[in-house]
Amino acid sequence: MSDKLRVFWFRRDMRLEDNVGLYEALSGDFPVMPLFIFDKHILDELPKDDARVTFIHQELQKMRSHLQDHFGSSIATYHDTPEKVFKQLMQDYNIEAVYTNRDYEPYAQKRDAKINALLAKNGIEFHDFKDQVIFEKTQVEKNDGGMYLVFTPYMKQWKKEFEKINLKPAPSEDHLDNTYKNSRLPNLSLSDMGFETSTIKAPDYNLDKDLLDNYEDTRNIPSIEGTSRLSPHLRFGTVGYRKVVQKALEAENEAFLDELIWREFYKAILYHYPETQDRAFKPKYDRIQWRNNEEEFEKWKKGETGYPIVDAGMRQLNNTGWIHNRLRMVVGSFLCKHLLIDWRWGEAYFAEKLLDYEMSSNVGGWQWVAGSGVDAAPYFRVFNPYSQTDRFDKDKKFINKWVPEHDSDDYPEPMVEHKMARERCLKTFKEAVQS
Known part of the structure; x- marks a missing residue:
């Protein structure tokens, strides 16, 4: 079998820059093969013109082209269940470890536990990292332990905890020359998966100073472009979350920052109370x-x-x-x-x-x-x-x-x-x- 390599598994982090898990994978001694799985467990439930599938596919092609043009690399894309894909990858490649960024939804946690167990049986390590939030799981809790169930005290504690950390990027973009040198890794068209291109396009996000300065006054008026339109990009990680938080801090805009904290609050609630x-x-x-x-x-x-x-x-x-x-x-x-x-x-x-x-x-x-x-x-x-x-x-x-x-x-x-x-x-x- 060929020399060892690492796999980086993209999920909710569709970018090559400031990506924690990708940075950690690239920082080692082994080349890294980027991977994306169009998960049949999820896609089988979706309409055939689903806008999110189109958006993901377009973002993958952008990253694929960048890796091909500049590094002689690519992204391996598969349409199957994660279990079947990793069983195939373990046959085809000599995998040293799999790297990814954490996802906190109930299905994702069960999926990752299964993949971790499958890899462990084959002597392959599974490393996951915090990337889509500033604080996760139990990192913002009451002094006596336990999850905040009201937003305002959670928000205040979040800001106290934030003062203790050094917010810095994970410069994965500086190490992409360590990606696996194969520009012809498996690729899929939408039609290969039984999908068609959606007519709905993701909006461009706006983090301009004017928008952030006026956010509190304009965010509730639907007839004007008073919101950032960030939500799809945060959802799929096409923009780095640390960059967005930094922009909010630079603008000294508490209302905008609080909206980001609401996002983390709800993630923590679902993590602690998946039945909800x-x-x-x-x-x-x-x-x-x-x-x-x-x-x-x-x-x-x-x-x-x-x-x-x-x-x-x-x-x-x-x-x-x-x-x-x-x-x-x-x-x-x-x-x-x-x-x-x-x-x-x-x-x-x-x-x-x-x-x-x-x-x-x-x-x-x-x-x-x-x-x-x-x-x-x-x-x-x-x-x-x-x-x-x-x-x-x-x-x-x-x-x-x-x-x-x-x-x-x-x-x-x-x-x-x-x-x-x-x-x-x-x-x-x-x-x-x-x-």
């Missing part, structure tokens, strides 16, 4: 008698509820794979509170549509609007679509873009009357949580 991916964090909320009317759910999905701000948000989601954060709260509250449809239905629909889908943030956000999660809005807080419009889209610029027929006879009447829906919600929730 499909169960209410507050168990009594699983006693709610949801109406779960499928016809009403379809109207909500299509953006045909008769509430322009709700419909605009859903149409933005369906057409772009992204929805403004303020509107995530508005459409989520409408589904759970006005229609009394289980938050899990909404979470699953977002999981299908969102280019930036992140289980921890999505579950956390949906449980927040439903009142069932950690540090959630109280159940009696019901977003009023009309007052939300007055506050955040008063001139209806956003509504006019996505629901141009909203003031015509072609637009449907509201599918439910707000006052009645609010009272029905309060009665239903009260019966569940106070019984």
Whole structure:
């Protein structure tokens, strides 16, 4: 068998620079073969024009071209289960160790445990590293131990812990000459995997000074480009997280930094409470008698509820794979509170549509609007679509873009009357949580 090599397994870190696991792999004495697995366990559940698969594939081709052009290397891509791929790799190559960056979702943890065990049986070491967060697992805890269940004290402790560390990049880009010299490693087209190119494109992110300086004033206004559009890039690691945190610090923008900390808070919650991916964090909320009317759910999905701000948000989601954060709260509250449809239905629909889908943030956000999660809005807080419009889209610029027929006879009447829906919600929730 040929000389030993290391494998670096890309997952949520689709970049060659400032990549901790890649840096650690490249820093040794063995050449490193980059690897990406289109995991059948995940892809088999997805629509054939899934925008995320297209995005990942495009990013892989960019990295592949860079490695081919500058280092005579490449990225080996496979479409199978991780177990089958590693069994094949162990037959084809003399692998010294496998390196990767940690993932904290329940499926990912089970997957990595299986691969670790498989490699160990064959005398191959498995090394994983922290890359997509500043603090992980139990690194931000109460003084007496245990996870914070309220964001504000978690955020304050996060900032205290941050003062103790030296935030520095992992310059993997400086060591790419140590990649495995083979420019013709296995490659796949989308059609090879039974997929087609999505018409939805990932937005470019914006970390310009002007945006960060004005972030607190503009982030809630959906008609203007007041947010960074970072979320898909953070989700797939096409931008280094340490770079983003550094930008927030340089801008001295607490609101922007706090949004990044929210992301870590939800990751920590899901890590400690993996059951919350499909169960209410507050168990009594699983006693709610949801109406779960499928016809009403379809109207909500299509953006045909008769509430322009709700419909605009859903149409933005369906057409772009992204929805403004303020509107995530508005459409989520409408589904759970006005229609009394289980938050899990909404979470699953977002999981299908969102280019930036992140289980921890999505579950956390949906449980927040439903009142069932950690540090959630109280159940009696019901977003009023009309007052939300007055506050955040008063001139209806956003509504006019996505629901141009909203003031015509072609637009449907509201599918439910707000006052009645609010009272029905309060009665239903009260019966569940106070019984």
